[in-house]
Amino acid sequence: MQPLNAARLYVQTVASNSPARLALLAFLSVIAVFTLLLALPISSANNEFTALHDALFTAVSAVCVTGLTVVSTADHWSFWGQVFISLGVFIGGLGILTIAALLSLAVSKKLGVRGKLMAQSSMSTTASGTLGEVRSLLKIVITTSVIIQLALMLVLTPRFVVLGESVPTALWHGMFYAISAFNNAGFTPHSNGLVPYEMDLYILIPLMVGVFIGSLGFPVILVLLQFKGVFSKWNLHTKITIIGSFALVVIGAMGWGLLEWNNVRTIGGMATGDKIVHAIFASIMTRSGGFNLVDQAYMETNTMLATDALMFVGGGSASTAGGIKITTLAVLFLAIFAEARGERDVKAFGRTIPEGTLRVAISVVVLGATLVATACGLIMMLTPASLDRVLFESISAFATVGLSTNLSAELPPAGKYILAALMFAGRIGTITLASALSLKQRDQLYRYPEERPIIG
Amino acid sequence: MQPLNAARLYVQTVASNSPARLALLAFLSVIAVFTLLLALPISSANNEFTALHDALFTAVSAVCVTGLTVVSTADHWSFWGQVFISLGVFIGGLGILTIAALLSLAVSKKLGVRGKLMAQSSMSTTASGTLGEVRSLLKIVITTSVIIQLALMLVLTPRFVVLGESVPTALWHGMFYAISAFNNAGFTPHSNGLVPYEMDLYILIPLMVGVFIGSLGFPVILVLLQFKGVFSKWNLHTKITIIGSFALVVIGAMGWGLLEWNNVRTIGGMATGDKIVHAIFASIMTRSGGFNLVDQAYMETNTMLATDALMFVGGGSASTAGGIKITTLAVLFLAIFAEARGERDVKAFGRTIPEGTLRVAISVVVLGATLVATACGLIMMLTPASLDRVLFESISAFATVGLSTNLSAELPPAGKYILAALMFAGRIGTITLASALSLKQRDQLYRYPEERPIIG
Ligand SMILES: [K+]
Ligand SMILES: [K+]
Numbered sequence: 057m058q059p060l061n062a063a064r065l066y067v068q069t070v071a072s073n074s075p076a077r078l079a080l081l082a083f084l085s086v087i088a089v090f091t092l093l094l095a096l097p098i099s100s101a102n103n104e105f106t107a108l109h110d111a112l113f114t115a116v117s118a119v120c121v122t123g124l125t126v127v128s129t130a131d132h133w134s135f136w137g138q139v140f141i142s143l144g145v146f147i148g149g150l151g152i153l154t155i156a157a158l159l160s161l162a163v164s165k166k167l168g169v170r171g172k173l174m175a176q177s178s179m180s181t182t183a184s185g186t187l188g189e190v191r192s193l194l195k196i197v198i199t200t201s202v203i204i205q206l207a208l209m210l211v212l213t214p215r216f217v218v219l220g221e222s223v224p225t226a227l228w229h230g231m232f233y234a235i236s237a238f239n240n241a242g243f244t245p246h247s248n249g250l251v252p253y254e255m256d257l258y259i260l261i262p263l264m265v266g267v268f269i270g271s272l273g274f275p276v277i278l279v280l281l282q283f284k285g286v287f288s289k290w291n292l293h294t295k296i297t298i299i300g301s302f303a304l305v306v307i308g309a310m311g312w313g314l315l316e317w318n319n320v321r322t323i324g325g326m327a328t329g330d331k332i333v334h335a336i337f338a339s340i341m342t343r344s345g346g347f348n349l350v351d352q353a354y355m356e357t358n359t360m361l362a363t364d365a366l367m368f369v370g371g372g373s374a375s376t377a378g379g380i381k382i383t384t385l386a387v388l389f390l391a392i393f394a395e396a397r398g399e400r401d402v403k404a405f406g407r408t409i410p411e412g413t414l415r416v417a418i419s420v421v422v423l424g425a426t427l428v429a430t431a432c433g434l435i436m437m438l439t440p441a442s443l444d445r446v447l448f449e450s451i452s453a454f455a456t457v458g459l460s461t462n463l464s465a466e467l468p469p470a471g472k473y474i475l476a477a478l479m480f481a482g483r484i485g486t487i488t489l490a491s492a493l494s495l496k497q498r499d500q501l502y503r504y505p506e507e508r509p510i511i512g
Numbered sequence: 513m514q515p516l517n518a519a520r521l522y523v524q525t526v527a528s529n530s531p532a533r534l535a536l537l538a539f540l541s542v543i544a545v546f547t548l549l550l551a552l553p554i555s556s557a558n559n560e561f562t563a564l565h566d567a568l569f570t571a572v573s574a575v576c577v578t579g580l581t582v583v584s585t586a587d588h589w590s591f592w593g594q595v596f597i598s599l600g601v602f603i604g605g606l607g608i609l610t611i612a613a614l615l616s617l618a619v620s621k622k623l624g625v626r627g628k629l630m631a632q633s634s635m636s637t638t639a640s641g642t643l644g645e646v647r648s649l650l651k652i653v654i655t656t657s658v659i660i661q662l663a664l665m666l667v668l669t670p671r672f673v674v675l676g677e678s679v680p681t682a683l684w685h686g687m688f689y690a691i692s693a694f695n696n697a698g699f700t701p702h703s704n705g706l707v708p709y710e711m712d713l714y715i716l717i718p719l720m721v722g723v724f725i726g727s728l729g730f731p732v733i734l735v736l737l738q739f740k741g742v743f744s745k746w747n748l749h750t751k752i753t754i755i756g757s758f759a760l761v762v763i764g765a766m767g768w769g770l771l772e773w774n775n776v777r778t779i780g781g782m783a784t785g786d787k788i789v790h791a792i793f794a795s796i797m798t799r800s801g802g803f804n805l806v807d808q809a810y811m812e813t814n815t816m817l818a819t820d821a822l823m824f825v826g827g828g829s830a831s832t833a834g835g836i837k838i839t840t841l842a843v844l845f846l847a848i849f850a851e852a853r854g855e856r857d858v859k860a861f862g863r864t865i866p867e868g869t870l871r872v873a874i875s876v877v878v879l880g881a882t883l884v885a886t887a888c889g890l891i892m893m894l895t896p897a898s899l900d901r902v903l904f905e906s907i908s909a910f911a912t913v914g915l916s917t918n919l920s921a922e923l924p925p926a927g928k929y930i931l932a933a934l935m936f937a938g939r940i941g942t943i944t945l946a947s948a949l950s951l952k953q954r955d956q957l958y959r960y961p962e963e964r965p966i967i968g
Contacts, residue, residue, distance in 0.1 A: 357892055357899060358889050358892050358893065361885070361888070361889060361892070361899075362889075365885070388874060388878055389878075391871045391874060391875065392871075392874065392875040392878055392879065394871070395871050395872060395875045395943075396875070402871070407961060408961065411867040411868075411870075411871075412867075414867075414870055414871060414874065415847045415848075415850070415851050415858070415870060416851060417874075418844060418847060418848070418870065418873075418874050419847065419848040419851045419852070422844055422845075422848055423848065429817070429821070432817070433814050433817060433818070436813055436814050436817070437814065442898060442899070442900075443813060443817075443898070443899050443900045443903075444898075444899045447899075487851075505863060505864065
């Protein structure tokens with residue numbers, strides 16, 4: 057019992073000193089376990105060990121709900137390999153703070169005050185602050201997550217049966233797609249992905265709904281469960297996330313559709329209705345779902361750039377989606393809007409957004425852009441691929457989207473590790489990462505006088 | 513006298529209602545005059561009219577102190593054409609608010625209170641607030657500018673004589689380079705640019721010094737004139753700008769040198785000393801000078817990306833350099849640093865930077881990035897050129913740098929107009945632009961309660 061007690065003590069100490077660092081460690085442990093599982097012969101179709109860089113990349117891609125692949129999910133992995141991938145996606149989709157809270161409860165039976173606050177903020181904006189609620193919050197989050205994924209599975213499975221699959225296969229595929237969709241993972245168990253279903257709305261609509269709900273985030277889902285469609289009762293975070301999500305879906309679909317309308321390598325030759333379905337599907341998937349109907353390498357360069365922008369924004373905070381998040385973008389735009397109008401406060405829906413919020417938002421964006429730029433630079437040294445492809449793959453990794461022009465598979469191991477690091481940093485969140493790595497947080501005892509430099 | 517009185521009344525009204533809009537109009541007028549002058553046969557070497565898009569592009573490039581060209585400065589333009597270009601550069605280098613203040617004083621003999629405040633802030637951070645000082649401030653700015661350019665000319669001219677030019681030619685070239693350097697314009701009157709002087713430190717050092725001083729900005733230059741090297745007496749703006757400038761020169765030179773060290777198409781075949789000179793020169797010129805020793809199209813893609821980043825940052829506020837400005841970058845980094853350490857205030861050199869400053873900084877960066885991205889997207893539709901070249905030329909235009917892979921000259925007229933618009937917006941500054949275009953600035957009578965969305 058001595059080592060277990062030591063581990064318990066260690067977790068307790070880290071949890072009370074730095075919950076962010078605990079979350080980081082918990083997440084790393086989960087990835088290590090799945091890397092090991094995927095490297096074993098039982099996970100591969102040909103019953104051999106998988107190379108470490110490929111196993112690690114796939115484990116990171118699964119647990120960080122990204123969906124980038126270096127080997128074919130359908131062909132390289134055995135049934136068990138695919139089970140591990142979807143289990144990794146399910147666990148990863150809960151979010152790193154939820155995982156950390158679970159681990160912390162399991163090992164030490166209690167959470168520190170700061171850990172409880174962090175865990176709460178990752179699951180709900182409405183938690184009243186009584187710390188005892190974390191356990192029940194955890195239960196609600198996991199229950200909700202499971203119920204939505206079961207519902208998706210129950211819709212998808214009959215369709216696969218109708219399309220000719222055996223009932224066990226259809227159940228398996230239904231479950232795999234349900235987990236992949238709600239958790240915004242974008243893995244597909246079919247070797248040619250979703251292409252055979254590109255006109256099949258019985259498949260596409262559940263996938264779009266699942267991805268969209270997952271991308272809203274647990275804090276929003278819990279508010280919706282509590283207050284339904286009564287807009288006035290929603291909190292500010294929910295209002296911004298929902299309106300921002302719909303706006304981005306519409307803008308993305310219009311942009312994608314217009315840019316690709318006459319591109320014969322993608323949707324140029326289709327009927328108008330099919331073009332519209334493709335545009336809406338692409339728009340929803342771009343902000344983190346990662347499923348694709350058309351070959352991303354065949355898109356116009358401008359479509360790739362627009363996709364880059366949408367991927368970088370991503371979905372809701374504490375969701376299964378990645379990116380800098382919708383509220384971050386919204387706060388930036390509201391601040392710029394207020395600045396241009398010469399207003400003192402940044403406002404939205406009759407609320408003032410505190411000044412400190414903007415500082416967090418800009419930190420998220422700049423750190424994210426810096427990570428992507430650095431990774432791009434490093435990858436450019438490893439491959440003759442063009443900048444637009446490298447940028448696309450890097451942003452796709454950082455924003456845990458999983459759309460790809462297949463560059464991941466072409467890169468040497470060093471490039472795969474860089475992309476894996478991007479996925480990891482993107483899923484953890486740059487702020488959590490920075491606060492986990494910072495040595496200590498100082499309390500401020502005095503303030504300096506103010507002085508304003510000229511800006512711009 | 514009736515029309516003149518009407519014009520005077522109009523200028524007075526605009527100046528008191530929106531100094532930003534007046535500045536915009538003044539700047540547009542200057543560009544219109546130079547477009548006309550350059551389109552005339554007297555300006556071209558072959559004595560014919562120059563196409564409007566080429567005349568406009570060159571006028572914008574000169575007055576916005578950019579240095580991008582669509583026709584060879586040495587071959588296409590006559591002596592008078594080159595005189596107009598350097599006159600445009602000299603006027604443009606004073607800055608749009610200085611131009612507006614001059615115009616306003618010339619036409620209406622007085623400045624409104626808001627106009628005086630704006631003009632002051634564009635020239636000095638130390639102005640005590642007595643509005644009568646604007647006239648003397650204008651005198652100081654113009655005198656300083658002329659003296660520095662004369663000094664550069666006096667250093668450069670003897671060297672051109674030594675290199676075999678006649679005295680009048682050497683005087684003319686000395687003046688042209690002096691104006692081009694201090695105003696960070698990057699135009700060269702020689703058909704093969706600076707390449708013949710690439711090892712000539714008697715030419716290169718004055719150019720680097722001139723560009724560097726110009727890129728600090730008048731508010732910093734005035735503080736340096738007043739307090740010399742006594743660091744403790746400098747204001748916050750000067751401290752940040754000077755330290756930031758030196759840091760960026762060093763980082764840029766190291767980065768550029770390392771990335772190009774073995775590139776035989778640029779500096780790979782040179783002696784170590786020459787490589788270092790080239791790296792330092794490139795680093796200084798990248799943040800807005802725009803002179804180049806090596807063919808920019810021959811650089812590694814990663815060097816182009818690093819150059820993109822340095823160009824986007826640019827020089828000091830209210831300087832002859834462009835970009836988002838050093839203080840803007842510094843405020844963002846200080847804010848992120850404070851956020852990561854969990855500190856309440858953003859601090860530098862014993863001063864707290866006011867919260868509102870961050871909002872301005874983020875507006876500058878996001879508006880700039882949006883402009884560049886939009887222009888890139890539009891230009892991609894007009895040319896088969898690769899993304900890295902289009903991005904390079906767009907950022908070079910926005911940040912009024914003038915480094916080029918020669919894409920400007922290859923583009924159809926529509927592309928030239930887009931780049932001209934970018935140079936214009938970049939030189940005016942996104943904030944001035946936004947405030948000139950905004951309909952009215954509202955005073956706020958009440959505040960909403962605060963509510964904090966989840967960020968990141
Ligand atoms: K994904
Ligand atoms: K320039």
